[in-house]
Amino acid sequence: MENEGNKKSIKERTKAKHKEKQSKEMNESSNKQVAALFSHLEIAKGANASLASRDIHPAVLVIGLQFADFKICGANARCIATLTAFKKVIQDYKTPEGTTLSRHLPTHLSPQISYLVNSRPMSVGMGNAIRHLKLEISTMDIDLADDDAKLLLCEKIDNFIRDRITVADRVIVSYGLQKIQDGDVILTYARSSVVQALLLEAHAKGIQFKVIIVDSRPRLEGKGLLRCLVDAGISCTYAFLHAVGFVLKDVSKVFLGAHAFMSNGALYSRVGTAMVAMMAKEKNIPVIVCCETYKFAEKVQLDSFVMNEQGNPDEMVNISTTSTPKAGLLDGWLHKPDLKLLNLLHDLTPSKYITTVITEVGMIPCTSVPVILREYKQV
Amino acid sequence: MPIAAIESLVELIKHSKATTLSEFMESLKDASQKLKSSVRNSISLSAGADLFLRFVTRTSHDVTNFEACKEHLMNSGKVLVEKAVAVRHKIAELGVQFIKDDATILIHSYSRVVMLLLQQAAAHKIRFNVYVTESRPTSLGIKSAKILCKAGIPATIILDTAVGYVIDKVDAVFVGAEGVVENGGLINAIGTYQLAVVAKAANKPFYAVIESYKFVRLFPLNQYDLPTHTSDLLAFPDLESRCYQESQIGENSEQNIKEEDYDVENFVARNPTVDYTPPEYITLLCTDLGVLTPSGVSDELIKLYL
Amino acid sequence: MTGPRDLNAQIESLVNRLRRRQVVGSWSVSLETALLLRQVVSVARWNQVNVLINLVKDVGGKLVMAQPRELAVGNIVRRVLRLIRDVYNSEVSNSNTNLTSTSEEVEDDDKDYEDDNVIKSPPQKSKTYDLQSYSGPGSIISSSFFSSSASMINLLGDGSVSGKEASLDYDRKCYNLKPTIISELQELINELENMYVNIADQAMEHIHSNEIIMTVGKSRTVEMFLKTAAKKRKFSIVVAETSPKYLGHEMALSLSQAGIDTTVISDSAIFAVMSRVNKVIMGTHAVLANGGLISVSGTQMVATAAKHHSTPVVVCTGLYKLSPLYPYDEDSFNDLVAPDPVMSFDEGELIDKVTILNPYYDYVSPELVSLFITNTGGHPPSYLYRLINENYDPEDTVI
CATH class of the missing domain: 1.10.287 (Helix Hairpins)
Structure with a gap:
């Protein structure tokens, strides 16, 4: 039985390899037109369910597809979705004979993780969460029965989500409320779940303020935030990034979200954040970043090049702002050998442009990020 | 101050008993030296005196008849004094366009041109508020505030030390000057340099409003290169x-x-009364020759003395 | 020879086209204005220079009112006025006596224009050009008397030293200046026509091989500049797309067709990419008297990001874009255009509840610009006041 299973998997694997080769060729031809500066960052090949070996849990398959299509977008959302999917994986897991849960489970999870990475590179927060999970697994008591162990693990995952994300967000919002006063004009960029929660809470508390949302192509994530705030009754202004100099004249504070925070105090966030922070600093407007501590990374990064993510360059061709795509002048750019499109997803904001970071442990200057990391490691 | 110098020199011409041109020039030069040495801060005075002397030199080249020259000089001197007031009005008209509705202006000490500019702006029905620095030790800022309030412009006196506190609320800074030096820098009451540095750090425009007869042929390299700097200034007690x-x-x-x-x-007595503001802190100079960038000042001076 | 009736029609036609923005681009506007003013000088009836000056001011005023945002119109009018005064001044200082003999010629010419629709220039008394108010800096054609060269001296009296009146009254009959003025105007038009070539010729001095150059939006000047350099040097270009007009897309297409390695980035990636860019080269809509720029929205971001990375910013512009006006307010020259490209009516009810902003221009302050490359060579922003003094007269600042 096992032999047959093995044969089947060999066949599947060769099929998968063949398909992979095809997609690689396609990628190579388009990679030639990838900007040379960013050639070290491969464009995500996208989720391909048929390529997945049958070890991949269906829950993971689903979120892989959702990530690749940007249906789930945003560091917090992706992290919670991943952890929830892994909970299901653990619940359905059965330790095979001859090995223990604490040793085999990580190897069982590895292909799931790499599948997710293939659909879309992992965020720093997700990496931290998974590392935390693996640590919990490895320190599991060997004598525990499987079912108890699984239950304990699921509980630990729930605790992580609750403590480091959900409750953390609430604490951040309460700190942030201290910095929003009547008459403020607040500028925010793209869409951050924490900033959204903060603004809605401030409005619910009756503080009178106005919001300016700056958005940029090609993702246009700010529109979602706009809809949300308008539905809550907040008076909003909307503009594209090119107008940021014009719009900053009346702004009193800038609130930004984060994808990750590096150890040297630099903010890694949606592309365009660095621009907004820099322009605000030029006009002496305070820049406040809301970030949970699970997003703090051990790495240091100096510019937006060494680690970044490229999106699909074809997204730049469409120039309509609604859901119906309208191809612009760049249609057919693949046929023009000297023309390349670059669709970056993240950028790095140097620490000198950020006034303060609001985390669940309080308001800290961005140079104190490694201190927090050290404290958490000791715990 | 410079107008007074020119007036006195014109008086001297009237009563001059010199018969030759060179004697005449000598007496004028002596007189201007005396004037310069009598006042502690002689910068604006030297500006006016030097300008008049330059004019005399040029006139004497063009007019051969000594008596006619004297006549001409006296008339010109009179015309200049009359025009001095008109010059200030011209500057005020130019500078009014820099004040927007609902603006907050910060001014330093007391300057007649700046006062005229603000009064003119109020006459144009622009609404604005003014912060005035107290500017010790002369405390002339209090005089400015009183004049402004009488003219119907809301003015508040702030401590010299509170400039940094207030700068983020301010839209523009206006100062007058005792003299403008060759590279476009200003010499003005002590505290102007501080104000300029703070304005630059806060990204606020810094405008200097000044009559063209205050352009001086000096090129200070730093604060201590000024003619008003003496060794006993800021000296430590022994x-x-x-x-x-x-x-x-x-x-x-x-x-x-x-x-x-x-x-x-x-x-x-041991503290300086004027300081030097380098041109990189000045956004624009409003003069009767038009609105100039600091680099344009050098051009004007070269034209005059060439 | 077109009569004055046609001239009126031509003026009206240009005014209408300006108002309807049918003439697009500062270069075409400048060229049309210069051509029209040449017509005015050659066709209109004038025999005194101040009459001509007032005529040009009149026509110029109409054109400026038609499209106040197009600063190039005013600039060309000021150039022409300065040109006329310079020709007159050189004529006066060269041959004081010759002018009186032309009075007989003038009478003959007067008889040609019996047409009723002669452009009635407003009756003018001969203006004694008051030296005291002519406090402008010295003209290039140096006058022999000192009073116009040193402005501060003007304060000290009316300057007439000797009994001879050598003042600048423009009431001499000098119809013979017409061919000179027209030939000077033709030179101006030639300068405009050769604008792009003159600027592009300087390209080799500024671009070396393997450079990464960033540019913003679409500028014909910069396009020619880069294409000329690409003939001999190999470099790459990064173009910011400047949504929502997407001018960057047009520019990128055109550059890549010329064989230049081009990458298009969205506006949000400008800061990210700036650390690898060697220089920023861009065009502009207008240059103001203090060295500040009025250019397409998004330029202020690029220039500020370049300053933070200490990357030089080079602006390629023709002299006709240089305006003697000062930016009293950052937005005094700005326009808000239709927000449809930002958020269209397809969004439904959202439009009613939200303010949408779409500014067309940006003001870039002079500290952010390193160099101006014009058809007369490269200049730093601090030198612009000199170019203004050489090409415009201060009394023309308000037309």
């Missing part, structure tokens, strides 16, 4: 020798030391 002397006197010496060392009243 405590050693005093202590030694006092210790010879006896036990009463302790009380004596305490009273004399403090010397509070005289510290004002």
Whole structure:
């Protein structure tokens, strides 16, 4: 039985390899037109369910597809979705004979993780969460029965989500409320779940303020935030990034979200954040970043090049702002050998442009990020 | 101050008994030297005196008849004094466009041109508020505030030390000047340089409003390169020798030391009264020759003295 | 020879086209204005220079009112006025006596224009050009008397030293200046026509090989500049797309067709990419008297990001874009255009509840610009006041 299973998997694997080769060729031809500066960052090949070996849990398959299509977008959302999917994986897991849960489970999870990475590179927060999970697994008591162990693990995952994300967000919002006063004009960029929660809470508390949302192509994530705030009754202004100099004249504070925070105090966030922070600093407007501590990374990064993510360059061709795509002048750019499109997803904001970071442990200057990391490691 | 210098020189011409041109020039030069040395801060005075002397030199080249020359000079001098007031009005008209509705302006000490500019702006029905620095030790800022309030412009006096506190609320800074130097920098009441640095750090525009007859042929390299800087300015007290002397006197010496060392009243004399603001802190200069960038000042000076 | 009736029609036609923005681009506007003013000088009836000056001011005023945002119109009018005064001044200082003999010629010419629709220039008394108010800096054609060269001296009296009146009254009959003025105007038009070539010729001095150059939006000047350099040097270009007009897309297409390695980035990636860019080269809509720029929205971001990375910013512009106006307010020259490209009516009810902003221009302050490359060579922003003094007269600042 096992032999047959093995044969089947060999066949599947060769099929998968063949398909992979095809997609690689396609990628190579388009990679030639990838900007040379960013050639070290491969464009995500996208989720391909048929390529997945049958070890991949269906829950993971689903979120892989959702990530690749940007249906789930945003560091917090992706992290919670991943952890929830892994909970299901653990619940359905059965330790095979001859090995223990604490040793085999990580190897069982590895292909799931790499599948997710293939659909879309992992965020720093997700990496931290998974590392935390693996640590919990490895320190599991060997004598525990499987079912108890699984239950304990699921509980630990729930605790992580609750403590480091959900409750953390609430604490951040309460700190942030201290910095929003009547008459403020607040500028925010793209869409951050924490900033959204903060603004809605401030409005619910009756503080009178106005919001300016700056958005940029090609993702246009700010529109979602706009809809949300308008539905809550907040008076909003909307503009594209090119107008940021014009719009900053009346702004009193800038609130930004984060994808990750590096150890040297630099903010890694949606592309365009660095621009907004820099322009605000030029006009002496305070820049406040809301970030949970699970997003703090051990790495240091100096510019937006060494680690970044490229999106699909074809997204730049469409120039309509609604859901119906309208191809612009760049249609057919693949046929023009000297023309390349670059669709970056993240950028790095140097620490000198950020006034303060609001985390669940309080308001800290961005140079104190490694201190927090050290404290958490000791715990 | 410079107008007064020119007026006095014109008076001198009237009463001059010189018969040759060179004698005449000598007497004028002597007189201007005397004027310069009599005042502690002679910058604006030298600007006016030098300008008049330059005009005399040029006129004397073009007019051969000595008497006609004298006649002409006296007339010109009179015309200049009349025009001095008109010049200020011209500057005020130019500068009014820099004040927007609902603006907050910060000014320093007391300057007639700046006062005229603000009054003109109010006459144009622009609404604005003014912060005035107290500008010790002369405390002329209080005079400015009084004049502004009388003209119906809301003005508040701020401490010289509170400039940094207030700068984020301000839209523009306006200062007058005693003199404008070759590279476009300003010489003005002490505190102007500080104000300019703070304005630059806060990204606020810094406008200088000044008449063209205050352009001086000086090129200071830094604060201590000014003609008004003397070695006893900001000097440290020589405590050693005093202590030694006092210790010879006896036990009463302790009380004596305490009273004399403090010397509070005289510290004002040891502090400078004017400072130099380098051109990189100045956004634009509003003069009767038009709105100039600091680099344009050098051009004007070259044209005059070439 | 077109009569004055046609001239009126031509003026009206240009005014209408300006108002309807049918003439697009500062270069075409400048060229049309210069051509029209040449017509005015050659066709209109004038025999005194101040009459001509007032005529040009009149026509110029109409054109400026038609499209106040197009600063190039005013600039060309000021150039022409300065040109006329310079020709007159050189004529006066060269041959004081010759002018009186032309009075007989003038009478003959007057008879040609019997047409009723002669452009009635407003009756003017001969203006004694008051030296005291002519406080402008010295002209290039140096006058022999000192009073116009040193402005501060003007304060000290009316300057007439000797009994001879050498003042600048423009009431001499000098119809013979017409061919000179027209030939000077033709030179101006030639300068405009050769604008792009003159600027592009300087390209080799500024671009070396393997450079990464960033540019913003679409500028014909910069396009020619880069294409000329690409003939001999190999470099790459990064173009910011400047949504929502997407001018960057057009520019990128055109550059890549010329064989230049081009990458298009969205506006949000400008800061990210700036650390690898060697220089920023861009065009502009207008240059103001203090060295500040009025250019397409998004330029202020690029220039500020370049300053933070200490990357030089080079602006390629023709002299006709240089305006003697000062930016009293950052937005005094700005326009808000239709927000449809930002958020269209397809969004439904959202439009009613939200303010949408779409500014067309940006103001870039002079500290952010390193160099101006014009058809007369490269200049730093601090030199612009000199170019303004050489090409415009201060009394023309308000037309």
